[in-house]
Amino acid sequence: EDQVTQSPEALRLQEGESSSLNCSYTVSGLRGLFWYRQDPGKGPEFLFTLYSAGEEKEKKRLKATLTKKESFLHITAPKPEDSATYLCAVPGGNQFYFGTGTSLTVIP
Amino acid sequence: KAGVTQTPRYLIKTRGQQVTLSCSPISGHRSVSWYQQTPGQGLQFLFEYFSETQRNKGNFPGRFSGRQFSNSRSEMNVSTLELGDSALYLCASREQGPQETQYFGPGTRLLVL
Numbered sequence: 505e506d507q508v509t510q511s512p513e514a515l516r517l518q519e520g521e522s523s524s525l526n527c528s529y530t531v532s533g534l535r536g537l538f539w540y541r542q543d544p545g546k547g548p549e550f551l552f553t554l555y556s557a558g559e560e561k562e563k564k565r566l567k568a569t570l571t572k573k574e575s576f577l578h579i580t581a582p583k584p585e586d587s588a589t590y591l592c593a594v595p596g597g598n599q600f601y602f603g604t605g606t607s608l609t610v611i612p
Numbered sequence: 613k614a615g616v617t618q619t620p621r622y623l624i625k626t627r628g629q630q631v632t633l634s635c636s637p638i639s640g641h642r643s644v645s646w647y648q649q650t651p652g653q654g655l656q657f658l659f660e661y662f663s664e665t666q667r668n669k670g671n672f673p674g675r676f677s678g679r680q681f682s683n684s685r686s687e688m689n690v691s692t693l694e695l696g697d698s699a700l701y702l703c704a705s706r707e708q709g710p711q712e713t714q715y716f717g718p719g720t721r722l723l724v725l
Binding site for chain 1: 616618645647654655657660667668669670700702704710711713714715716717718719721
């Protein structure tokens with residue numbers, strides 16, 4: 505069964521303390537892996553798409569990487585405004601499968 | 613281009629009522645998908661419409677239905693509301709292909725009392 509799992513569920517970081525979020529998937533025939541950021545009460549905001557193992561993309565303090573079975577979202581020197589829930593998703597079969605997200609809190 | 617818009621933003625209904633939510637996709641996008649988001653279940657896929665036809669459907673009861681108009685705008689209807697239908701309903705649009713990026717609207721927050 506197609507599945508997307510994210511870890512950890514929640515992460516608290518001090519401002520400037522770098523870390524990584526994980527997204528593992530079991531979808532066969534990967535057709536892309538998508539990262540989104542979601543603020544409370546709002547719709548997910550698109551961050552990155554990765555299509556092949558070894559691919560990396562960066563935006564500000566975020567860098568997404570992809571292997572054959574998982575993706576990492578690296579956060580370098582985070583700031584309080586990076587606090588949000590980060591979701592990953594993969595297309596599988598006839599729909600998108602979303603992980604349950606990692607809730608990131610960055611403490612000043 | 614303007615982003616995905618959803619109306620209304622907030623709704624309060626009582627059990628047994630029905631509700632209709634509206635979504636206007638990004639201009640040029642022909643695919644519209646609907647999701648239900650709850651704290652316990654995360655984002656759950658409801659259905660996708662493409663060129664006025666339902667292309668895919670998730671595992672939700674028949675009380676949840678939708679349609680798409682010729683201008684790609686979409687509506688979602690929930691009949692006989694239950695308490696468990698309280699959720700954030702999100703609409704997402706993309707140009708057409710399943711591997712393309714979906715862009716989300718702000719959502720409609722539905723509270724069923």
